[in-house]
Amino acid sequence: MIDAVLPDFLHTLPAGTRTPCHGRPELFVHPIRSTPTKAAVEEARALCAQCPIQAACADHAVRRGETDGIWGGLTPAERAAVARPRPACGTDAGWRSHVQRDESCLTCREAHDDRLREQRLERLAREHDEHGGSLVGYRLELLLGLPTCVRCRAVRQAYYAPRPSSGKWYRRAA
Ligand code: SF4
Ligand SMILES: [Zn+2]
Ligand SMILES: [Zn+2]
Incomplete structure (x- = not known):
């Protein structure tokens, strides 16, 4: 001053x-x-x-x-x-403004979690549509707390399957 x-x-x-x-x-x-x-x-x-x-x-x-x-x-x-006018709570901008200020807000936190869940569900649906099942799908099912599906489990099992010749476990190229 x-x-x-x-x-x-x-x-x-x-x-x-x-x-x-x-x-x-x-x-x-x-x-x-x-x-x-x-x-x-x-x-x-x-x-x-x-x-x-x-x-x-x-x-x-x-x-x-x-x-x-x-x-x-x-x-x-x-x-x-x-x-600066604060963006409304419950919006993406509201969530970001809290993060920038290191603030916590239950409304924005819940709205953010809901959006994240929606995005993960959409991605999971795409994995199933485009690949039948996939490793990404398997991880998304776990993250979403859903039971893993047969197709994603099969892809994962094949990915971590032991090499038939050596009997050792190996990771195949994705
Ligand atoms: S708040 Fe700081 S700048 Fe303002 S009058 Fe007090 S000492 Fe001065
Ligand atoms: Zn908020
Ligand atoms: Zn699946």
Whole structure:
């Protein structure tokens, strides 16, 4: 944050209190075209974490679309991510946005599992249609918790069958 800028939320500070960023502009505002060091960002974050108005500061910067500096412990990229509309839960995009943020969401998790199951079922149907049975089909049946079918089991047994001449087990080329 810039010391010279006095947004409204600063007036909520108790009289005589200074924000932790006061007097440390070099940590919060970075010269144009210069990337702050990781250490500077972490130090700024640590100061913001002790600030009594951190939430209001971050909220102000997000609403104002501040593109520079650290505000409320957030970098410009983090503020942009907060400002971006979140995709709806239960969609693929919603699931991906949780993964990117390392969040857990039961709705998205279940929807993702349902989609994965659908895709596996479709692939299994293709394996049966195109090959009758296959190793991939066998693995999909296991993954889906289905009983393995006769055709896929037969392909697997043939694949792992012992070499007749040596009596040793070997893997044939798929
Ligand atoms: S949250 Fe950080 S940038 Fe905002 S006023 Fe407090 S110390 Fe300064
Ligand atoms: Zn969700
Ligand atoms: Zn099968």
